[in-house]
Amino acid sequence: MKSFATALLNKIEFPVLLAGLVIAGGLWGLEELMEVARATTPHAFDTEIMLAFRQAGQPDVPIGPAWLEGAVRDITSLGSTSVLVLLTTAVIIYLLLIRRPTTALLMFVAVAGGQVLSSLLKFEVDRPRPDLVSHLVNETSLSFPSGHAMLSAVTYLTLGSMAARFLPGRTTKTFVLGLAILTTLLVGASRVYLGVHWPSDVLAGWCAGFAWAMLCWLVARFLQRRHAVADSE
Structure with missing residues (x-):
């Protein structure tokens, strides 16, 4: 049995194994955070982290210099529906123009x-x-999970992984994926700073977003291997 498991792991490529771990971890984290969200009173770490973004004894005054609030508003807009729809539409149109309809559909x-x-x-x-x-x-919408955190994870990670397929060199691929992850994390953190989400909302959005993005990546990879998606499409 041990030798069979070892042989199976040897056949699984590391990126696929990593994606599977991200999906499993994301689903586990989402389930745990749903229990936190359903509690009748906020969890201690939710309140402590949220208050850490405010001046002591002044829940209406965020920490940091005066310009920081405006900068955080700009960052949070990167995860807004309008920006993500515009970005996604532009990418889909571009993919259709270069005759990659299957990638556009994905x-x-x-x-x-x-x-x-x-x-x-x-x-x-x-x-x-x-x-x-x-x-x-x-x-005005409901709080759990953070839509900004989840959809920025889905959109930017999907774009990053898609771009990495066509970029030369491991360093360039790592930079693009790192930038996608950093943007996702900044958008999520901005929601807590602005006071519109509990930290558990953002964590749940990241868990669900990363898991969904990795699942879509696995599907795209499978289709590519089946020649449904090819670099020379």
């Missing part, structure tokens, strides 16, 4: 599917927005 399914999944999770958990601190931007 991009659409990844982002649109992420949006549907995010909406379903919000209605399932039905968690209201935090009222511990003032909101620095106006939001």
Whole structure:
């Protein structure tokens, strides 16, 4: 049995194994965080982290210099629906122009599917927005999971992994993927700073977004190996 498991692991490529671990970890984390979100009172780490972004004793005043709030607003807009839809549409049109319709369809399914999944999770958990601190931007939707965190993870990671397929050199690929991850993390952190999400909302968005993006990547890789998606399409 041990030799069989060893042989099986040897046949699995490291990127595929890593993607599988990300999916499993993301689903486990999402399940745990759903329990936190359903609790009648906020978890201690939610309140402590959120208050850490405010001046001591002043829940309406964020930490940092005056320009920081504006900068964080700009960063959070990178995960807004309008920006992500515009970006996704531009990429899909470009892919169609260079005659890669299957890749364009995969991009659409990844982002649109992420949006549907995010909406379903919000209605399932039905968690209201935090009222511990003032909101620095106006939001009316439900809180769990953070749509900005989840959809930025789906969109930027899908774009990053797609771009990495065509870029030369491991260093360039690593840079692009690292930039996608950094953008996703900054967008999520900005939601807590602005007071519109509990930290557990953002963590859940990252868990669901990373898992969904990796699942879509595995599907694209499988189709590529089956010649449905080819570099010379």
